[in-house]
Amino acid sequence: VRKRRVRVRDYCRCKTGCRRTNCKCISNRIKCTENCDCQLEKNAAGCNNPFSQENDEAVDSSNATETASSQEAIIANLKAELISKTELNNKLNKLNEDLRSENEDLRSENEELQNLNQKMDKERRKLLHYVIHEMKDNIKVFCRWRPRTPEETKQMKALCNISFIDDCTIEVGKSDGSDAMSCSGNKLQGTKQKFSFNKVFAPNASQADVFEELSLLVQSAIEGYNVCVFAYGQTGSGKTYTMEGKSELETEGMMPRTVRYIFSEMEHLKRLGWKYRIEASFLEIYNDNIVDLLDSEPKTHEIRMVDNKGQDLCVSNLQIKEIHSPEELHEYLRTAQHNREVAATQSNKRSSRSHLVARMRLIGTRVTKQGSISTIGNLNLVDLAGCERLTTERPPSPNRELAAAKYINTSLANLGNVILALSKKQEHVPYRNSKLTRLLEPYLGGNSKTLMLLNVSPLDEHLNETLNSLKFGSNIANNCKTSGSIKRPSPRIEKRKNVTYLGVSPLRD
Numbered sequence: 490v491r492k493r494r495v496r497v498r499d500y501c502r503c504k505t506g507c508r509r510t511n512c513k514c515i516s517n518r519i520k521c522t523e524n525c526d527c528q529l530e531k532n533a534a535g536c537n538n539p540f541s542q543e544n545d546e547a548v549d550s551s552n553a554t555e556t557a558s559s560q561e562a563i564i565a566n567l568k569a570e571l572i573s574k575t576e577l578n579n580k581l582n583k584l585n586e587d588l589r590s591e592n593e594d595l596r597s598e599n600e601e602l603q604n605l606n607q608k609m610d611k612e613r614r615k616l617l618h619y620v621i622h623e624m625k626d627n628i629k630v631f632c633r634w635r636p637r638t639p640e641e642t643k644q645m646k647a648l649c650n651i652s653f654i655d656d657c658t659i660e661v662g663k664s665d666g667s668d669a670m671s672c673s674g675n676k677l678q679g680t681k682q683k684f685s686f687n688k689v690f691a692p693n694a695s696q697a698d699v700f701e702e703l704s705l706l707v708q709s710a711i712e713g714y715n716v717c718v719f720a721y722g723q724t725g726s727g728k729t730y731t732m733e734g735k736s737e738l739e740t741e742g743m744m745p746r747t748v749r750y751i752f753s754e755m756e757h758l759k760r761l762g763w764k765y766r767i768e769a770s771f772l773e774i775y776n777d778n779i780v781d782l783l784d785s786e787p788k789t790h791e792i793r794m795v796d797n798k799g800q801d802l803c804v805s806n807l808q809i810k811e812i813h814s815p816e817e818l819h820e821y822l823r824t825a826q827h828n829r830e831v832a833a834t835q836s837n838k839r840s841s842r843s844h845l846v847a848r849m850r851l852i853g854t855r856v857t858k859q860g861s862i863s864t865i866g867n868l869n870l871v872d873l874a875g876c877e878r879l880t881t882e883r884p885p886s887p888n889r890e891l892a893a894a895k896y897i898n899t900s901l902a903n904l905g906n907v908i909l910a911l912s913k914k915q916e917h918v919p920y921r922n923s924k925l926t927r928l929l930e931p932y933l934g935g936n937s938k939t940l941m942l943l944n945v946s947p948l949d950e951h952l953n954e955t956l957n958s959l960k961f962g963s964n965i966a967n968n969c970k971t972s973g974s975i976k977r978p979s980p981r982i983e984k985r986k987n988v989t990y991l992g993v994s995p996l997r998d
């Protein structure tokens with residue numbers, strides 16, 4: 490067989506007599522075909538069966554040898570492949586091992602980060618509590634002077650004589666230097682009266698300046714405190730401008746700014762593991778009746794305490810909306826503003842004739858290893874109706890307005906009494922005397938921070954009302970400063986299985 494194979498390899502033995510050593514049929518180890526070199530080049534006609542029997546046998550046996558050797562080669566190849574695959578597998582296993590350990594590292598790093606986050610959150614809340622507690626007074630009074638409106642400037646209305654002594658103190662007198670008279674008819678001594686507050690905003694103060702001072706209170710509502718912000722002042726003094734503002738970003742009031750702030754804080758707190766739910770309602774108190782500003786159908790609304798401790802209340806038939814975005818809240822705010830009762834007064838063509846109460850309930854939850862903790866803060870933003878001096882020489886416009894003006898003045902007087910009683914730390918606080926104070930009872934005093942934004946007109950013709958407002962506001966501010974140790978706000982804490990509701994007390998204690 491070996492000899493024959495050699496012979497076959499030596500030359501082509503087809504019948505054409507080709508006998509070439511480089512014939513294709515030899516190099517490809519195939520039987521001679523039509524395409525064989527020898528046939529193409531030589532006489533193809535005589536070559537129907539190019540290989541002799543002898544050659545066929547030689548080729549078959551040579552093929553068997555070749556198959557055996559090619560199988561050996563295949564086996565060798567397979568072996569090599571197996572080796573390389575085993576190596577690859579080993580490498581993959583190693584990589585897997587590395588990944589697993591890296592995963593483990595990441596998990597422990599993640600855990601460390603979470604612990605750090607928790608610590609940071611605790612520190613942040615401690616610091617915030619410290620700052621909030623440093624605010625000391627549960628009731629603060631900011632005084633804001635509005636500038637002359639373009640119309641008033643055109644009419645060249647005289648300004649009263651105001652001196653801004655410092656950030657907290659002002660002196661006010663008549664433009665001609667004569668003695669002023671208060672609304673109640675008492676002559677105020679001296680050509681200029683001095684008043685001090687927690688903060689005074691001059692006419693050039695922007696909405697952003699006012700919000701900067703307010704934002705800490707909003708923050709404390711996010712942390713679980715109850716907060717009430719009132720815009721108080723005579724009609725046309727700038728309450729609605731302060732609370733609602735205008736549509737441009739720069740002139741936006743406290744309400745839209747608060748909404749924006751809450752949502753940006755929520756985003757920040759999300760990174761520390763907190764999730765928030767916001768519920769909002771908008772109502773007005775007009776002629777001592779509650780009106781739902783988000784409901785077009787008139788309904789009867791009653792104030793009911795949720796618990797017998799007087800810590801929370803609800804208003805029947807009131808729409809409470811869950812808010813998911815600042816835009817959604819702005820939309821409700823716009824609806825409420827649109828539905829609010831307005832009428833012309835002596836000093837304001839579009840005077841708010843009702844008290845607007847925008848309430849946001851901020852419920853924060855954080856899941857920890859020990860269970861979950863929750864904070865509930867209520868933020869009440871109140872744009873009060875403007876008080877109006879009712880005299881025979883300055884009657885309110887139509888008769889219908891007289892009743893409204895009387896209701897407004899009575900409810901404002903009642904609110905004034907409640908805030909005065911709280912500022913003096915009196916035991917009895919007359920919450921029950923009006924719907925407005927009943928509605929705000931759980932959110933005033935105790936676990937709450939109250940801010941009165943006292944708005945004043947700069948016009949000389951409003952000086953008597955201005956002096957009355959200033960006297961009332963500075964009385965409250967000074968009572969809070971001098972009434973000794975301040976009762977710490979006691980946050981609302983509710984415990985449920987594995988759930989703790991807290992203000993900021995655990996950190997405080």
Ligand SMILES: Nc1ncnc2c1ncn2[C@@H]1O[C@H](COP(=O)(O)OP(=O)(O)OP(=O)(O)O)[C@@H](O)[C@H]1O
Nearest residue numbers: 635636724725726727728729730837840841874875
């Ligand atoms: N800080 C301010 N800067 C510029 N304009 C102001 C400012 N405050 C008030 N105004 C303007 O003064 C006018 C009266 O203000 P606004 O309607 O807010 O008073 P109000 O106290 O809400 O009155 P009312 O109690 O009658 O509703 C408006 O034209 C308002 O744009």
